[in-house]
Amino acid sequence: MTNLPHDIGKSLKDFEKEWKKLAKEIRSSLEWKEMSVYSQNNKSPPIQRKTTVYKVLTLGESQDVPIGTPDVSAVKIKALFPKGSSNSKKMFSTFICLLLENICSDGGKVNVSSILRKKSNYDNLSYITIVVTDDYETFLTQLNAKSIDFDLKLAVAGKFIAVRHYTISLSHKRNKRSSWSGFTEYQIPYENLMPDYHQHRCCGNCYSGSAPVAWAQIFAYYDRVAHAHRDSRYTTSHWSGVNGVFGKPSEAPRKFNNKVKKYVEALRGPLRTLCSGSTDSKNNDKMDTWFRQRQGSGGVITLSGNINQQVSHYIKRGYPVINIISQLPGGKENTKFGRSVVVTKVKERSRKCKSCRKVGWLFWVRTKCEWKTEYEYEWYRRMGYGGLENKWYSPSAKAKEYGGFVAVV
Numbered sequence: 001m002t003n004l005p006h007d008i009g010k011s012l013k014d015f016e017k018e019w020k021k022l023a024k025e026i027r028s029s030l031e032w033k034e035m036s037v038y039s040q041n042n043k044s045p046p047i048q049r050k051t052t053v054y055k056v057l058t059l060g061e062s063q064d065v066p067i068g069t070p071d072v073s074a075v076k077i078k079a080l081f082p083k084g085s086s087n088s089k090k091m092f093s094t095f096i097c098l099l100l101e102n103i104c105s106d107g108g109k110v111n112v113s114s115i116l117r118k119k120s121n122y123d124n125l126s127y128i129t130i131v132v133t134d135d136y137e138t139f140l141t142q143l144n145a146k147s148i149d150f151d152l153k154l155a156v157a158g159k160f161i162a163v164r165h166y167t168i169s170l171s172h173k174r175n176k177r178s179s180w181s182g183f184t185e186y187q188i189p190y191e192n193l194m195p196d197y198h199q200h201r202c203c204g205n206c207y208s209g210s211a212p213v214a215w216a217q218i219f220a221y222y223d224r225v226a227h228a229h230r231d232s233r234y235t236t237s238h239w240s241g242v243n244g245v246f247g248k249p250s251e252a253p254r255k256f257n258n259k260v261k262k263y264v265e266a267l268r269g270p271l272r273t274l275c276s277g278s279t280d281s282k283n284n285d286k287m288d289t290w291f292r293q294r295q296g297s298g299g300v301i302t303l304s305g306n307i308n309q310q311v312s313h314y315i316k317r318g319y320p321v322i323n324i325i326s327q328l329p330g331g332k333e334n335t336k337f338g339r340s341v342v343v344t345k346v347k348e349r350s351r352k353c354k355s356c357r358k359v360g361w362l363f364w365v366r367t368k369c370e371w372k373t374e375y376e377y378e379w380y381r382r383m384g385y386g387g388l389e390n391k392w393y394s395p396s397a398k399a400k401e402y403g404g405f406v407a408v409v
């Protein structure tokens with residue numbers, strides 16, 4: 001009981017650090033930059049960002065805009081009139097309202113009651129729906145533009161103003177009902193041959209460690225693929241003899257047993273795994289020598305920085321990836337240790353967005369816009385619990401911090 005206040009205080013500090021890090025990641029995302037929020041009591045508008053990101057809408061598309069509360073006192077759509085346009089401001093505003101299926105007047109005002117909806121499966125979350133018409137041929141020829149920008153301004157609960165930035169792409173027609181593409185799934189070949197091992201007590205009542213287990217799963221997968229498919233790129237030398245380490249080639253077990261225990265324990269040495277089961281992430285590159293001695297070529301590649309696209313890249317090439325994730329909540333925030341898991345499948349989807357920024361100086365300021373592609377991923381992680389907790393996960397901020405590793409031929 002005497003340690004309880006100390007433990008609570010420490011957990012709160014760790015939670016606060018985690019919360020701030022997550023908030024920083026969200027604010028740096030493109031989706032966050034598509035919106036501005038400020039107090040309704042502000043007499044002057046908020047300081048304009050150097051870069052404004054616009055959510056892309058396409059012809060024939062429907063977009064739900066969550067607002068969180070039914071107390072929306074006013075909704076207004078404002079057309080962003082481009083400089084040098086041959087169209088008048090009034091005509092531009094009229095086109096916006098026509099493209100959005102007449103939900104707004106020429107002045108941009110919207111009848112809130114006609115568009116406010118609720119989603120019962122999301123705790124009665126309130127939202128409004130924007131629908132871009134697909135009947136556009138009659139007036140599209142009058143617009144001399146590839147896209148048309150507008151802001152959606154919502155006065156919420158009499159306390160704050162939320163402004164969301166949109167651009168309607170006029171270059172093509174979309175039949176899908178979301179700006180995100182559908183998820184596309186990729187997986188390593190013969191994914192069913194990947195074994196599920198788990199930790200055990202060994203070596204003086206120590207934990208075997210998640211890193212040795214993860215590498216054992218990957219090397220066993222290479223070995224099992226080589227035995228099942230003789231024309232594969234892997235060799236049958238990843239598992240040798242009774243315990244997998246010395247002797248003639250033999251196929252790696254599908255399930256965890258005493259033979260796997262000896263193999264995992266052999267990996268603890270080069271990985272320098274501690275008695276607690278922790279492995280310094282930088283020691284994973286020690287598997288390079290182990291891998292080349294048995295494969296005869298290739299090596300271990302370290303993934304760092306924003307590894308989301310890198311993980312997807314190697315899964316598409318047919319290689320499983322070790323992903324190091326945070327330990328249990330409440331662990332040290334700045335620790336160099338994490339839990340090693342194996343990623344064998346990825347889902348990815350993408351969407352287009354337009355990013356505009358001010359360039360130049362004084363009287364030569366102009367707006368420069370570019371189109372970007374944003375990606376979203378899900379990873380199928382084999383967690384090293386003997387098959388338990390194997391499922392799809394969203395990559396966390398820790399994926400960037402701890403990195404990953406992949407053994408390639």
